[in-house]
């Protein structure tokens with residue numbers, strides 16, 4: 487920034503381009519689309535708003551852009567309160583799913599548009615640099631309809647970035663692309679963000695997309711942020727059943743708390759004794775009450791029941807019977823029914839496959855207790871799954 491901040495205003499680089507939402511909410515009549523929300527998007531980061539359809543992602547983004555007036559709260563960009571400013575006065579640009587390119591202008595003029603509107607005389611260098619950034623230099627004189635979906639998407643990004651926004655808002659920008667192109671464009675957008683270093687706020691309902699691209703992910707559900715953090719932290723220690731199920735797959739086992747005196751909470755589920763580090767439990771465990779013990783499918787090892795004696799001490803173990811085995815090349819995905827729960831999911835890498843692990847086989851599922859996480863048993867076990875979507 488070139489302006490001098492008044493005395494007393496924080497001037498650190500990091501807060502200089504932060505997006506700060508404070509108590510921001512949106513009501514439509516009696517319906518609350520976004521509940522009061524506090525959120526800080528650190529300057530220069532790639533931030534994803536992730537959630538199922540209708541959870542309030544676009545509404546939140548539109549309030550940052552100034553396209554939607556919040557019912558309560560404030561929006562600050564780089565320390566400045568912009569809540570009352572119209573969209574064109576905010577240092578923000580938005581890339582929509584539909585791209586909204588001008589069909590009658592060629593790619594060069596589409597990208598130059600923002601500069602021309604501001605009366606910039608010599609646009610050649612900036613447009614050239616932008617087209618190079620998105621690797622479309624050779625396409626400058628084509629019309630949008632002569633480009634593929636992925637190329638059009640990159641034009642839309644270039645057209646927004648040429649205005650040097652502090653923040654780029656992207657609303658499902660890859661939604662119209664097929665899966666393979668989507669994956670390519672995810673890497674491409676990430677590269678562009680790293681290169682230009684400005685804040686990206688990216689809205690998506692695709693959990694894989696959010697995890698591969700973003701430094702920080704906010705998982706939204708029903709107009710609230712359920713959890714916010716680095717992708718690996720959200721995956722490793724989800725705080726709600728919705729996050730546990732929406733972000734990847736989780737096995738959630740209802741268990742009775744037996745002992746809370748040690749570093750590990752000791753529990754029992756259908757006759758199996760389980761351990762869970764107290765530090766990985768989101769609620770205070772009380773003896774005699776219930777908890778959900780969560781474990782990711784790839785953390786579980788399957789051993790045929792005949793070999794149960796070979797399982798090392800100290801691992802959580804439950805018995806079960808394989809109901810399905812799906813071969814996926816690098817891995818095999820098993821479904822197992824167990825007294826602790828039906829349809830438990832297990833992923834095994836195909837290193838040395840045990841030919842006995844077929845449907846009908848009796849098995850022991852075992853895992854390092856340190857990989858378990860503990861959740862409040864008062865929640866729906868199906869929240870965030872296809873069966874319990876939105877609950």
Ligand SMILES: Nc1ncnc2c1ncn2[C@@H]1O[C@H](COP(=O)(O)OP(=O)(O)OP(=O)(O)O)[C@@H](O)[C@H]1O
Pocket residue numbers: 514517519537538539540541542543544545546691
């Ligand atoms: N103008 C409006 N009037 C009334 N309700 C609205 C309006 N705009 C949005 N909503 C409602 O607010 C909720 C949140 O909408 P929003 O567009 O933010 O969802 P989203 O998370 O972006 O969903 P999607 O992934 O489907 O785009 C939805 O239930 C929607 O029906």
Ligand SMILES: [Mg+2]
Pocket residue numbers: 543544545
């Ligand atoms: Mg939306």
